[in-house]
Amino acid sequence: MLTSVLDRIDATRDAARARLFEFLAIPSVSAQPDHAADCAAAAEWAAAHLRGSGFMARLCPTPGHPVVLAHHPGTGGAGAPHLLFYGHYDVQPAEPLELWHSPPFAPVVVEGRHGPRVVARGAVDDKGQVSMWLEAFRAWHEIAGGPPCRITVAIEGEEETGSRNLAGFLEAERAALAADVAVISDTNMWSIDQPAITTRLRGMVYAQVTLRAASRDLHSGLYGGAALNPINALTQLLGSLHGADGRVQIPGFYDAVAPLPPRLAEQWARLGFDESAFLGEVGLTQPAGEAGFSALERLWARPTADINGIWGGYQGAGPKTVIAAEAGAKVSFRLVPGQDPARIAADFRRFLEARAPAGADLSVDIFSAEPAIEVPEASPFVAHAAAALRAEYGRDPVLIGGGGSIPVVASLKHRLGLETVLMGFGLDDDQIHSPNEKFELRCLDHGTRAHARFLAELAV
């Protein structure tokens, strides 16, 4: 049966690709209010795809963008496991648009060093990865009348903006979401030929900081020397976030960081990560960050503070002698196991309040606060995923960490008691969140087949 399913996937590649292109053409940017209708359209698109594979699907409204919720009873016996597939149909903003080589929502296939790749916003994060399991379901449906195990699907539309309505959805649909394990494809392979399962992800606190001073912009000649300059003050505040050793200066920031298990550190060391190549690929000549740790440890096991955006005053051409009325920044912290995101958010606020100059109006908005997660490596579902990857690639997958955050993994664990298998097919150079985001078709095709194999592995 699996052979027929895999053959079907191979034989219908063009149709699957056309479906993915439809999905990618919908500019479902969750952060930008004027794309709300596009988000709804992307949700409808995914629901229709699932219905075409025999699923019962509906859109669950939230205060933000809807969640696609779908079920298939499967063709397996009563003892077959029940999987919850989670993905997201929303994408990052495409800006800066002028750096794209083709329009971000007009997907194209171009040749790269690994062969053809699809280029579009969302190509890999997460529409392309979601489409792998959507197409695996489609093939099982067409060959066998459905997947060999019971499946629930939840595809949300606010992952890129902090999943702020996901908790409410999980609580409201708790009964409909009952499953044995969650499966997510939103992570990377170790390399194009080396499959990987991610067992460790950093958490995140994301904040927006605004400093206001005068009631209007001021002339820097007439007021300079007597008037509080909020940009001066903001650079002082944020410039003091790191010490000379790259460590975050918020008091107690590292207190709860759990030490990396030596076994995991050893395995990571064996991966032979080439930091110079990793950085050189994006034009960096020097490592940065916290002193005293290996590159993989800094990426997978150490917390960070990064200013993701800053603004204030005049940004146009030429000079303008102005003292701005306000300045702002977006600041995020990547967290590791042990760190409490609520405490980090509160400590950051306190750090800023203690240093803000008198007369400045400081506001700190916390967009999201999610803990880091660890997946038990001994899980039988991890073993099934590893077997599927081994069969597809002819080699064992490696267990890796990830520097990014997938907050839903923590929510699934804490709210529904579910562990998550993270089997992803992205590559480090996929430029997610950047212009010219891409997904290798080789990864897409293997990923679709690996998901079909994974379902077969779980059949009773």
Place this chain on the structure above:
Amino acid sequence: MLTSVLDRIDATRDAARARLFEFLAIPSVSAQPDHAADCAAAAEWAAAHLRGSGFMARLCPTPGHPVVLAHHPGTGGAGAPHLLFYGHYDVQPAEPLELWHSPPFAPVVVEGRHGPRVVARGAVDDKGQVSMWLEAFRAWHEIAGGPPCRITVAIEGEEETGSRNLAGFLEAERAALAADVAVISDTNMWSIDQPAITTRLRGMVYAQVTLRAASRDLHSGLYGGAALNPINALTQLLGSLHGADGRVQIPGFYDAVAPLPPRLAEQWARLGFDESAFLGEVGLTQPAGEAGFSALERLWARPTADINGIWGGYQGAGPKTVIAAEAGAKVSFRLVPGQDPARIAADFRRFLEARAPAGADLSVDIFSAEPAIEVPEASPFVAHAAAALRAEYGRDPVLIGGGGSIPVVASLKHRLGLETVLMGFGLDDDQIHSPNEKFELRCLDHGTRAHARFLAELAV
């Protein structure tokens, strides 16, 4: 004769106002390349106005915007003095547009606490102030066939972007610009009823700083902890510009600052400046700046560093988990007598270079570097201006400093050997360089009459 000229000014106010509105309606923003044609139109407008008052006028091209150059031989004897009136027809960018109560280039008269005022970009800086002497020339022309002394006029179009082509113009037209003294109206009164002559102005160095790191924007989860973040680095660099005492930390920054003459310090102290009211009017509750100096000293006699703009990464709504490829800022220094702008610019560059992180690509562009200036208070032309103001207002003018820069004053002195009389009619709350810039009609009318009187004072 003067009485007839003043009567003529009073009788033709409406026509003069209509002319000023025409001038203000031209969006001659010198910093924005798409307004180049508007700058040329404003220059043509001013030349036509002068021709209508019997001047010979032409536009002198520069690599940037043209300079209006005009002459009138005057009706006085050979011994009458020769004045060089300088002004500028360019204006600051009007952004942020959403904060204007009426369109910036659609001048309107609205009622304020001092009676009617004209609101528009350039209302006072410098189109409104230029129009005072243009209208004084017009009245003298209509009553007496011309002004009682010889007059040269130079109106440039790049004052708001650092006058970068003015030096070349002054050298090229050196012969045509020969005069006994320069006269500029681009400064403020002490208050609506207290005329003032400015004898001290700060200089300025204006720089743009850019830090580049990776060749593209990066995902802060995948790269955070290993990749140089140029916004983090820029806030550290610029956040170290000031010490806790508000002093600029560039080594040697204060070394050459000339001490304030005690006589001037005493006179300023007698002005009874109300710092709380000055700051409170713009919504500030606390003084900022360098410790150990009075407010007027900090505004008029102490150097500053202000970040006038900053940018980098994501500035839109919501979160975006990006590490930007580059970040930048505009930074200006107000300088006082004794400080060498070239040395300050070089020291700032060295300060940044010494602190920029390894692997960052730092660039520093200097837009302008002009020294502070002092006008000799004993000049007979200052005495004539004081007499004109005394006659118009019925009280002695005060001698004040100014926090802003009028770089041309230093250029006129160093290149043409001319001192400058700074007789201005703006008020501190005119919101120059800000939304809703205004000029009190009371100031405009007195200023026009005072200029007509000043010319009569100089008649032989």
